[in-house]
Amino acid sequence: MKLFLLCIALCFVVVVVTADSPSDYFSQQDAAVTRRILLAAQNKDGTFADVETAHFAVSALQLLNTEVPHKEKVCAWAKRALQATATVSTVSHAISVTEALGCGEKASAEVVHLLEGGLGSDSLLEIYLSLSGLASLKENRHTDFAKDLSGVAKTLHALMEVDGTFKASAKEEEGTSLSTGYAYHAFALLKKHFSLSSAAAEHVDTAVATVDDFFSTAREDDGVLEFTDLDPLSNLRATSLVWTGANALAAVTTTVQISQVRTFFFPSSP
Numbered sequence: 178m179k180l181f182l183l184c185i186a187l188c189f190v191v192v193v194v195t196a197d198s199p200s201d202y203f204s205q206q207d208a209a210v211t212r213r214i215l216l217a218a219q220n221k222d223g224t225f226a227d228v229e230t231a232h233f234a235v236s237a238l239q240l241l242n243t244e245v246p247h248k249e250k251v252c253a254w255a256k257r258a259l260q261a262t263a264t265v266s267t268v269s270h271a272i273s274v275t276e277a278l279g280c281g282e283k284a285s286a287e288v289v290h291l292l293e294g295g296l297g298s299d300s301l302l303e304i305y306l307s308l309s310g311l312a313s314l315k316e317n318r319h320t321d322f323a324k325d326l327s328g329v330a331k332t333l334h335a336l337m338e339v340d341g342t343f344k345a346s347a348k349e350e351e352g353t354s355l356s357t358g359y360a361y362h363a364f365a366l367l368k369k370h371f372s373l374s375s376a377a378a379e380h381v382d383t384a385v386a387t388v389d390d391f392f393s394t395a396r397e398d399d400g401v402l403e404f405t406d407l408d409p410l411s412n413l414r415a416t417s418l419v420w421t422g423a424n425a426l427a428a429v430t431t432t433v434q435i436s437q438v439r440t441f442f443f444p445s446s447p
Contacts, residue, residue, distance in 0.1 A: 211237065212238070212241050215237050215238050215243075216238075216243075219234065219246060222247070222250060223251050224250070224254045225251075228270040228271045228274060229267075229270045231251065231254075231255060231270070232273045232274050232277075235274055235277050236277060239277060251278060252275060252278050252280035255271045255280075256271070256275060256280070256282075258271040259271040259272065260285075265291060265306050265310070266306055268288055268292060269292070269306040269307065269309050270306075272288075272310045272314060273309070273310070276313045276316075281314070281319050283319050283320070284314050284319050288310075293307070294307075295307030296308070299347055299348070300345065300346050301346060301359050301363070302356075305359045305363040308329070308366040308367065308370075309366060311370070311371075312369070312370040312371075316370065324371075325371075325372040326367055326372065326373065326377075327372075327373050327374040329363075329371075330380040330381060331377060333363055333367075333380070334380035334383060334384065336356070336360065337352070337383070337387070338351065338352040340352065340390070340391070341357070341387035341390045341394075342354065342357045343356045353411075353415070354411075354412075354418075354419055355411050355414060355415040355418060357422075358404075358419040358420075359422070361388070361419065361425060362421070362422045362425055364381045364426060365422065365425035365429050367381060368426075369429045381430070382430070385426055
């Protein structure tokens with residue numbers, strides 16, 4: 178159910194991000210079916226199976242302009258998960274839920290310390306989740322975290338392969354589409370919310386410069402661009418993350434030019 182909800186949320190984001198009019202691709206009937214699936218994931222007491230499921234369900238419902246049922250109960254439940262400070266993943270998703278529902282509050286020193294620790298991880302996903310959690314807190318003035326994160330940009334850059342893909346960690350032998358999507362999002366968060374040295378900013382620019390080449394590796398299937406991953410079940414997730422990640426980079430830089438996408442949509446263009 179968790180992966181299913183993730184795909185629903187990410188696919189809907191892609192529609193919103195890439196379409197001039199999302200309704201052209203996502204009909205009212207599609208919205209009604211999606212809304213029904215998302216609401217069914219919520220327990221009668223307002224909780225969800227876990228905070229990750231809650232994060233994706235809440236995000237998708239808000240994109241559908243749908244009120245999240247039992248909002249107060251969801252907030253209280255997410256805050257309890259946040260106070261437990263068990264893992265970076267749990268804390269990051271709990272922050273996303275509370276901030277999205279407008280019930281976030283000043284983060285404890287323990288929460289900030291946990292997320293800061295995640296920035297030193299050798300896992301790209303954990304770095305992204307840590308950045309996401311801290312960025313949400315900073316955006317809503319729920320933390321005073323203001324450290325320079327140039328070292329994080331350098332770590333991310335070191336995971337980039339010559340073909341423009343990113344590895345999930347330094348231990349991996351090759352990059353994947355899924356990890357590349359997370360890397361795009363991580364660089365966008367660094368550029369938008371954190372202090373970086375000029376050298377670190379160049380690492381972001383280097384990643385931006387590879388986006389066009391990476392898009393050339395996409396597979397066309399029935400008129401749809403798809404990014405394949407090592408695990409076929411991750412193809413949809415990877416495609417969603419790459420599209421939204423490239424869009425996030427475009428929002429914080431002026432150099433994202435994806436001629437491969439232009440060629441795909443307008444094959445007769447010069």
